[in-house]
């Protein structure tokens with residue numbers, strides 16, 4: 272019996288198909304073998320790295336039963352890419368008097384010389400295989416070019432274990448099950464709508480869920496933990512989140528697959544409770560994150576809201592500072608902190624400096640609370656920007672329509688120019704025709720250039736419109752600094768009248 276064996280490799284995508292290999296094998300059959308029984312074995316999509324392949328094993332069964340006289344393959348490495356495996360198989364073939372033929376390499380297994388050649392060939396094959404493995408490993412290493420642990424204290428929930436990543440001695444984060452479980456719990460509970468840091472702290476104490484080997488949870492510790500991206504399974508939403516905050520992200524977006532945690536590092540002049548991470552960097556690490564990005568982001572939104580409230584109590588200034596004027600005396604109104612109420616709440620309000628510093632003005636009636644004024648102005652600006660956005664969208668559509676119109680007109684002129692040329696070429700060049708044609712051509716060229724100029728003007732205006740449209744969107748998410756910057760531009764002043772009513776004078 273003659274056996275034809277084919278294996279399609281997994282190592283290379285566009286390797287030769289099994290069908291083609293069998294065709295090559297058939298060509299190796301001698302005319303006198305045509306009448307013999309032929310058995311075909313095929314292993315599709317298998318690696319040559321091992322011999323645990325169905326087709327191959329079935330073939331070897333027949334060999335061991337002494338039923339096979341000849342094995343034909345397309346290439347030696349179809350049998351095995353491992354030299355030792357190959358030599359063993361060759362030995363078995365020999366024992367069972369099996370002739371072995373390859374369509375691509377010519378050799379005679381019965382001579383010592385042939386055997387030597389086989390060995391050399393296999394060394395090359397093995398070398399090739401090793402280099403394939405190298406390439407695959409390299410590609411993987413490149414793909415997984417995530418970061419090393421950038422140092423710092425051990426984050427709760429993990430232990431630091433020595434590791435070698437890309438030949439560099441470093442440390443890797445390993446989850447500690449009991450602590451990791453607690454971290455997940457903290458995120459899940461805090462993500463709930465009505466949960467505050469204070470209540471979370473109380474809850475953890477009440478449930479006896481205290482940090483392992485550490486003193487008890489405080490709101491500060493919980494806040495730090497909840498803000499740490501080391502716990503999130505970072506996906507594109509997380510990338511987006513930090514990107515929006517101006518953080519430099521050192522890992523490629525394509526690696527944010529929702530599996531691994533990330534680390535924020537680098538120096539910041541701001542305190543860690545601030546959400547300005549523009550001078551910080553984010554790197555994806557190699558440890559699996561503990562919580563999903565949706566829960567993590569929900570927690571960030573809550574923390575940010577919290578922080579805004581805290582800031583408005585602790586920070587006596589307002590993003591409207593310098594713009595608020597007392598109408599009666601014309602002096603600037605500045606924010607000061609009021610006395611704490613019974614519930615301990617401290618509110619900021621605008622105070623006339625003509626009243627407090629110079630004693631020349633009674634000041635407006637009632638209290639002008641900073642938060643109320645800020646909220647009101649915030650809404651007014653949002654409305655203004657929405658209006659702009661609307662007209663922006665409208666004029667963008669108009670511009671788009673006109674640009675299209677111009678393109679059509681230019682096309683028409685180009686056609687006329689071409690027709691004119693055709694007429695001249697077919698009708699011959701007499702002087703009169705040439706003069707008319709010349710005039711016409713000059714006119715058409717003039718028209719075309721005018722249209723081009725108009726189109727350029729429209730295109731640049733369209734860019735400006737795009738900026739305005741984007742501005743409206745970013746106001747919604749603007750932080751204190753950005754709000755202040757926008758307020759400086761769009762508001763001329765805010766007058767507080769005697770009766771406490773408000774008038775905004777716009778720069779728009």
Ligand SMILES: [Zn+2]
Pocket residue numbers: 597598599600601602623624625626632633634635
């Ligand atoms: Zn005043």
